[in-house]
Amino acid sequence: MGISSALYSGVSGLNTNGQAMSVIGNNLANTNTIGFKGSRTVFADLLSGNINGSGGISQVGRGVGMSTVDNIFSQGTFETTESNLDVAIEGDGFFMLKEEGDLTTFYSRAGAFRFNDDGYLVNPEGYRVQGKGFDVNGTLKAGDAGDIQVLNEGLIEGNPTSTLSLNTNLDSSEPALSTAATVAADFDYTDPNTFNYSSSTQVFDSLGNPHLLTTYFIKTDDNEWHWAWSAEQEDGTPLPIGGAVPNVTPLEFTENGILDAAAGDPPLPTTADITGIDWANGTELTNIELTFDTTQFNSESVVISHTQNGYGAGDLTGIEIDPDGIVIASYSNGQQTKISQLVLGKFVNPNGLQLAGSNLYIETSTSGSPRTGLPGPELGKVFTNSLEQSNVDMGAEFVKMITIQRGFQANSKIITTVDELLGELINLKR
Secondary structure: OOOHHHHHHHHHHHHHHHHHHHHHHHHHHOOOOOOOOOEEEEEEEOOOEEEEEOOEEEEEOOOEEEEEEEEOOOOOOEEEOOOOOEEEEEOOOEEEEEOOOOOOEEEEOOOEOEEOOOOEEEOOOOOEEEEEEEOOOOOEOOOOOEEOEOOOOOEEOOEOOOEEEEEEEOOOOOOOOOOOOOHHHHOOOOOHHHOOEEEEEEEEOOOOOEEEEEEEEEEEEOOEEEEEEEEEOOOOOEOOOOOOOOOOOOEEEOOOOEEOOOOOOOOOOOEEEEEEEOOOOOOOOEEEEEEEEEEOOOOOOEEEEEEEOOEOOEEEEEEEEOOOOEEEEEEOOOOEEEEEEEOEEEOOOHHHOEEEEOOEEEOOOOOOOOEEEOOEOOOEEEEEOEEEOOOOOHHHHHHHHHHHHHHHHHHHHHHHHHHHHHHHHHHOOO
């Protein structure tokens, strides 16, 4: 080994520190990049050379080289945002995305999503977010993850009413207007003097049209009431159906004012079926199961609450991602539909992932195959209206920059010093 070997050691130091400065520059350039994971450089000495001395054979290093560039997958801080489609991951998982027409799966920590004009949930570069869809019953489908798409961006169809529950109180101090034997002849739902109380509830037909269904209550004896019903179209026109004859099975109450479902022979039902309602508008016949949750206290007759499962057609008003990673579409009729649930991937060795640009990674043989599944403690929890920021520490990067700069300067001094030594060597000839 001659004096020139020190020259090449200095050159290796310049090259290696220059590469390290590139890594630091990339980290600092991406301090505001969503989901960015910083990198670090690891140096290693080069293979040594042997020299012979009076003490035997010794080894002298030949400079420095870049051993590896590691990605640092530490957790980044969260920024709260205004978008319901922004999602951040707390944990080790990655979002899974695919490009249209490409089977390659890309992985990312950047959750700034939006819907494109075809209804697909995508990242800013147009890669489609992967998730597991729900069926019409709101149950998660089996099988592999696929593109998340809102197929119906217009109206959602209505749902006909099939169940109606009335939570009411009937005033025990009301007079009996009829007897059980004469109530059928005495009752007229167009005459308020023939019934003690009535309540109206909006119900829906098979096309989502609203109608009023009115329930009438007639007291026939102490602790005994008969009931009847009638219906109207949405324009208020009475339909010639039901209600003309009160239900033959009365509602009976205990001495404490509680509905006595066990009275009578057979036992009195707390539910009754209203069948074959023809709304005279071309819709399907409607069958409604009516449930009474009724009391009889010495208090004004009143509807405490009523619930029914029908609804009209509705326009899409918004789409959001909930804390479980479920994409939910909201409609103007108050309904919400589960579209899909985000699927995450987790790697045994994330440092083995290959960078693909645009905050994307590709699996390799070094990273291993991902463990995929729904958000949770194992793969990572998701937070909506949030974005994960870059995990680059600017202070630490500037300190590294100073040390790299000093290392570069020191290696440049090696070159200039060796140059001076070579100059002295050449001058020996003079």
